[in-house]
Amino acid sequence: MSSERLQAFKFELMPDSAQTRLLGRFSGACRFVYNRALALQKLRFEAGEKKLGYAALCRALTEWRHAPETAWLALAPVHAQQQALKDLERAYANFFAGRGAFPKFKARDRGQGLRFPDPKQFKLDQPNARVFIPKLGWVRYRKSRNVLGDLRNITVTECLGRWYVSIQSVREVAIPVHPEQQREIGIDMGARKDWALLIGQDGAMVKTLNAYRAAEHRLKHYQRCLSRKKKGSKNRAKARYRLAKCHQRVTNTRADFLHKVSHHLTRDYGVVCIEDLKVQVMTAAKVNPRQRNKAILDQGWFMLRTLLEYKAEWRGGLVIAVDPVHTSTTCSMCGHNDPGNRKSPDKFECLRCGHADQADKNAAKNIRRAGQARIACGEHVRHRSGGAGSAKQEPIEATRQGPAP
Numbered sequence: 001m002s003s004e005r006l007q008a009f010k011f012e013l014m015p016d017s018a019q020t021r022l023l024g025r026f027s028g029a030c031r032f033v034y035n036r037a038l039a040l041q042k043l044r045f046e047a048g049e050k051k052l053g054y055a056a057l058c059r060a061l062t063e064w065r066h067a068p069e070t071a072w073l074a075l076a077p078v079h080a081q082q083q084a085l086k087d088l089e090r091a092y093a094n095f096f097a098g099r100g101a102f103p104k105f106k107a108r109d110r111g112q113g114l115r116f117p118d119p120k121q122f123k124l125d126q127p128n129a130r131v132f133i134p135k136l137g138w139v140r141y142r143k144s145r146n147v148l149g150d151l152r153n154i155t156v157t158e159c160l161g162r163w164y165v166s167i168q169s170v171r172e173v174a175i176p177v178h179p180e181q182q183r184e185i186g187i188d189m190g191a192r193k194d195w196a197l198l199i200g201q202d203g204a205m206v207k208t209l210n211a212y213r214a215a216e217h218r219l220k221h222y223q224r225c226l227s228r229k230k231k232g233s234k235n236r237a238k239a240r241y242r243l244a245k246c247h248q249r250v251t252n253t254r255a256d257f258l259h260k261v262s263h264h265l266t267r268d269y270g271v272v273c274i275e276d277l278k279v280q281v282m283t284a285a286k287v288n289p290r291q292r293n294k295a296i297l298d299q300g301w302f303m304l305r306t307l308l309e310y311k312a313e314w315r316g317g318l319v320i321a322v323d324p325v326h327t328s329t330t331c332s333m334c335g336h337n338d339p340g341n342r343k344s345p346d347k348f349e350c351l352r353c354g355h356a357d358q359a360d361k362n363a364a365k366n367i368r369r370a371g372q373a374r375i376a377c378g379e380h381v382r383h384r385s386g387g388a389g390s391a392k393q394e395p396i397e398a399t400r401q402g403p404a405p
């Protein structure tokens, strides 16, 4: 039994100074193409004309690359520019499907990736740790591991002055059997005023999740520094860079922590039961610090779930998300459900049988039981039959994105 696995391998690029300048220009060209195509679509809309499709936009792009005033576009790779048009198409499609806002013009300071969708467009030389990018040539990268499988596509992105390449590949892998099939863990996320923890049913605290909290003071400081700087000034740009750097550190710390936690959980347990929480999207309207804090914790929780799911699948394990209703007020011994059982955020004491426990531990037991029940009803099949060809994508975004600044 085997399945197809899509995986992205991300490395930092080490372009020389001429290549760095070119990369900046290439990505600027993509942004230009995106914005120009958007302007064109808007004009057509105002004139009551039909929106251009992808093929027509590509024809327009060819014209721009030949026009004398925008001939500089032809110095940058065409594939990446076509991908920028694809991005615009997707933004429109998301808007019409009610999934996103109307497409906006891309500002100068927004990073724009260069995507090369076809393995014919690039080359990978792993022994020499370099990748060939059209119109740029061979660029060295920090090789931390080997890329496995057949190459699919690459994306080059910039983040705070550094360039990265994400190489996606596909390969056949045997569906593994988890060595701890019968070990199950229920996990409750206990949210406190300013921190959170994950607790298993045996009471073992997995770890605290407070990367944001620890850095909040520094973030506020940099935020204040930024707001004092004059708009458009050099110092403002510097302050913005420092703030972004701080945000990035928070994001990386959190991602690192969540990767480790999910790694250990999926390695030691064949079945991980968690709460099926609906994640709130943080909006500007929610300025209440308590709510903001909760939203950030939720984001960590959501990412943890994503990581657990793909890591468990790769190991042959299972993640079960159970209905979170009443898990914190039900007695794990006798099943009696009463809000009064919960004496304080910390303490649980059953009004019927007198069972006393730590509140999060009690909830974790309930979550595990609910997960076991779902397995018993056969809602989850442990062994997937072969040839299903499930291709689970490792969420590379998850390692990049953190809380909305």
Ligand SMILES: [Zn+2]
Pocket (backbone or CB within 6 Å): 331, 332, 333, 334, 335, 336, 350, 351, 352, 353, 354, 355
């Ligand atoms: Zn009880």
